[in-house]
Amino acid sequence: MARAPVVTRFAPSPTGFLHLGHAHSALFAHRLARAAGGRFLVRIEDIDATRCRPEFTDAILEDLAWLGLDWDGPVRIQSEHMREYADAIASLEARGLLYPCFCTRAAIAREIAAIGNAPHGADGPLYPGTCRTIPPAEREARRAAGEPHALRLDMAAALRAVPGPLAFEEVGDGLVTADPGPLFGDVVLARKDTPASYHLCVTHDDAAQGVTLVTRGEDLKPATHLHRLLQALMGWPVPRWQHHRLIAGPDGRRLAKRDRAATLRSLREAGHSPAAVRALAGFPD
Numbered sequence: 001m002a003r004a005p006v007v008t009r010f011a012p013s014p015t016g017f018l019h020l021g022h023a024h025s026a027l028f029a030h031r032l033a034r035a036a037g038g039r040f041l042v043r044i045e046d047i048d049a050t051r052c053r054p055e056f057t058d059a060i061l062e063d064l065a066w067l068g069l070d071w072d073g074p075v076r077i078q079s080e081h082m083r084e085y086a087d088a089i090a091s092l093e094a095r096g097l098l099y100p101c102f103c104t105r106a107a108i109a110r111e112i113a114a115i116g117n118a119p120h121g122a123d124g125p126l127y128p129g130t131c132r133t134i135p136p137a138e139r140e141a142r143r144a145a146g147e148p149h150a151l152r153l154d155m156a157a158a159l160r161a162v163p164g165p166l167a168f169e170e171v172g173d174g175l176v177t178a179d180p181g182p183l184f185g186d187v188v189l190a191r192k193d194t195p196a197s198y199h200l201c202v203t204h205d206d207a208a209q210g211v212t213l214v215t216r217g218e219d220l221k222p223a224t225h226l227h228r229l230l231q232a233l234m235g236w237p238v239p240r241w242q243h244h245r246l247i248a249g250p251d252g253r254r255l256a257k258r259d260r261a262a263t264l265r266s267l268r269e270a271g272h273s274p275a276a277v278r279a280l281a282g283f284p285d
Helices: 019-037 054-067 077-093 105-115 134-145 155-160 180-184 198-208 222-236 264-269 275-280
Strands: 007-010 039-044 099-101 150-153 165-172 174-177 187-188 213-217 240-244
Touching: 007 019, 007 213, 019 039, 019 054, 019 174, 019 213, 019 264, 019 275, 039 054, 054 264, 054 275, 077 150, 077 187, 077 198, 099 134, 099 187, 150 240, 155 180, 155 222, 165 222, 174 187, 180 222, 187 198, 198 222, 264 275
Parallel strands: 007 039, 165 240, 213 240
Antiparallel strands: 099 150, 150 187, 165 174
16 A cells, blocks of 8 residues: 655744754754655644744744745644634534643642652643543533633543554654553643644644644654544544654753754854754754
């Protein structure tokens, strides 16, 4: 059976300027697609309205073009597709796979501290399931009263809803068993301030855009377990994954916006050429 054409994507969040780590990720996806005669897509993941800025979107596209990257088709802007994500959330909720969580972060932290040896997942201590057992009538009354809440995936119910074991293909490693429960527990899929989570949106968009090879940093590899579950629940096509190394700074720490890593913009202003920046990002011509 012939493998589907290679379609990769680069999907930054416009919360700041691109740095060398972003350049490595974009070049990694672009070169894999072009080497296979496939398609390279750009997507702007701007669902976090409190941190994302339109000016950073413009800067990202400008920096990618300056770096020498071209992409296929229009850039997908996530904030223009919130109805699609809301429909996916509604589908999961209608099947009894989501429940409202009224806990504040502070309350969750106190409960975890009280537990003592709370289980840890990919992002820290797992949510202890406080709101999972609230009776349906009480849930609806509290929602009707406008009490702030998030929507969490009932992990146990979600896993029961999937026929058979879950697995994903990691390029270089082969088939990997997906086990999202211990990694994420009852993960949040929607909040009042962010109507759909990164996990839901990225999985939805990879399916909508026909991405066949998801490339991203190795720090996001644990998320693949949860994304594979969401694909199974929603009947979305399953791509392959290829996680790449992370670019580190002079101090050995991975580059991050919060640490004010040198941006492509600052490197350009300092006189670096696109070829020089591509080399610094690990892709010499």
